[in-house]
Amino acid sequence: MMSEEGHITVLGIETSCDETAAAVVTDGRQVRSSVVASQTELHRKYGGVVPEIASRAHIENIYPVIAEAMSQAEVGKDDIDAVAIANQPGLTIALVVGVTAAKTLSFMWGKPLVAINHLHAHLQSALLNEERIDLPAVALVVSGGHTSLYDCESPLDLTLLGSTIDDAAGEAFDKVATILKLPYPGGPSIEKLARTGDAKAIRFPRSMLGRDSLDFSFSGLKTAVLYHCRGQDMKGADRVDEMDEREIADIAASFQAAVIDVLVRKTKRAAGRIGARTVLLGGGVAANGTLREAMEAMCRRHRPPLRLLVAPKQYCTDNAVMVASLAYHKIKAGLLADLTLEPSSTG
Structure with missing residues (x-):
């Protein structure tokens, strides 16, 4: 699970609503990259998020966003110790895109999968810089x-x-x-x-x-x-x-x-x-x-x-830093998911 240096590097993925996000975080705090593809302009004329439009945009953005996050962090699959995904709560039609991507990468790379509650992750954003x-x-x-x-x-x-x-x-x-x-x-x-x-x-x-x-x-x-x-x-x-x-x-x-x-x-x-x-x-x-x-x-x-x-304001709206950061604590506690993981609109 840990790298040779004893550190844990997590690729986090977030698609619970209308932001396609990926981030690479080491040891729950060292933010090595954070990429967010916003859909605000797509939904603006409707005055709110349209689930079907959100899902299609996630499908288009998910792998380019993940690739960009890994590029910015200067890591390859061998540097990633686990893949974390926000699988609940949210729009099921949006969540399924991220969950499918995360399970695919976990299987292909042979890396552990970590399931994250989106709401709990938001609170982790407030703890990013705290020792205790x-x-x-x-x-x-x-x-x-x-x-x-x-x-x-x-x-x-x-x-x-x-x-x-x-x-x-x-x-x-x-x-x-x-x-x-x-x-x-x-x-x-x-x-x-x-x-x-x-x-x-x-x-x-x-x-x-x-x-x-x-x-x-x-x-x-x-x-x-x-x-x-x-x-x-x-x-x-x-x-x-x-x-x-x-x-x-x-x-x-x-x-x-x-x-x-x-x-x-x-x-x-x-x-x-x-x-x-x-x-x-x-x-x-x-x-x-x-x-x-x-x-x-x-x-x-x-x-x-x-x-x-x-x-921090940059981590208030949906992002994947909070997903990868909380995943670090779940990994340390041995709380891993498997490839039967499914998205859930409630949590």
């Missing part, structure tokens, strides 16, 4: 398809505390951006516009789902934005075209504030419940600067203060 973390830790993954809280005892020991019951935070950003006629993807568009808006202009609802709940719901918030723009009976004219930029910016800022308020308050609630010392934050929405600032402020005010570890 103060436990227990509460971990929040915020992405387009998932909003989940975990009790994290180690990179391999994660217990789900709560998750979304309808729209995930990133999905809500995309849908509200569509309502406001902002460019896809919605997260960056809303964040940029919100900087010029008043976050207190509109008091959008914060769904906490009960005083003890650690689950998330953003569907009602999305609907509140829609009603604000179209009227409570949805029979009014779409007022967005008549709004000036300041009014749209106020809606964006107020919506973003509502999402962030819920994320921070739920994380604080979870930290108190498990007696956390550390907060981990990962996923595409974790790139949002306002969220990062709000989470940092909460951790600073908490008694005792919490340490916040956030994924």
Whole structure:
């Protein structure tokens, strides 16, 4: 399993949604290459990811991306100790492309195969530069398809505390951006516009789902934005075209504030419940600067203060570095997969 020098070099592959990614990482931290083929332009006109289009793009990109990752890392198949693949959760039609490629390379090269949970890998992004973390830790993954809280005892020991019951935070950003006629993807568009808006202009609802709940719901918030723009009976004219930029910016800022308020308050609630010392934050929405600032402020005010570890922005969105990094820990623990591995839309 290990090279002659005692190091473990992993080729990671990620195709869970609309990014085709491959990376080579040694010992879980030394990032030797990271290649991502984005599909944003393919899906932009639809305002969201179209699974069939995503799958076809993965098929076209998968082997060129893997070849480029190995070229940049200056490694050949003999330098790779294992092949890791994110096989869950995600779009099955997209996952199957990466899983097939990984199993093929594992078989052809005679290398071990490692199965990775995509959400757990997002949290690994926050640990890339850490020797150790103060436990227990509460971990929040915020992405387009998932909003989940975990009790994290180690990179391999994660217990789900709560998750979304309808729209995930990133999905809500995309849908509200569509309502406001902002460019896809919605997260960056809303964040940029919100900087010029008043976050207190509109008091959008914060769904906490009960005083003890650690689950998330953003569907009602999305609907509140829609009603604000179209009227409570949805029979009014779409007022967005008549709004000036300041009014749209106020809606964006107020919506973003509502999402962030819920994320921070739920994380604080979870930290108190498990007696956390550390907060981990990962996923595409974790790139949002306002969220990062709000989470940092909460951790600073908490008694005792919490340490916040956030994924570097280049590793917030889907990537294969996080896959290869988490695979290192699974290899060390002897947790390998075999060629019967299948993709799963849930995880």
